[in-house]
Amino acid sequence: MACKQPEDAERALFGVLALVPDCAEANRLMGIHVQMHGNHAEEVEFPQQVLAVRPDATAT
16 A cells, blocks of 8 residues: 555554554554654654564664
8 A cells, every 4th residue: 555645654554553553563664754744742652662562673
């Protein structure tokens, strides 16, 4: 599924996270998304979730 709008990407990622909240890749991508779109309140939440699921993951 190609997402042409940031809102589409966010909606798709939230959909994945609703089904699989521990999905490291979806959390990593959501962290990048919120950082790129200036949502600084959530900027830390998603990378922390990645590290909780995959402690060996490196920061993006």
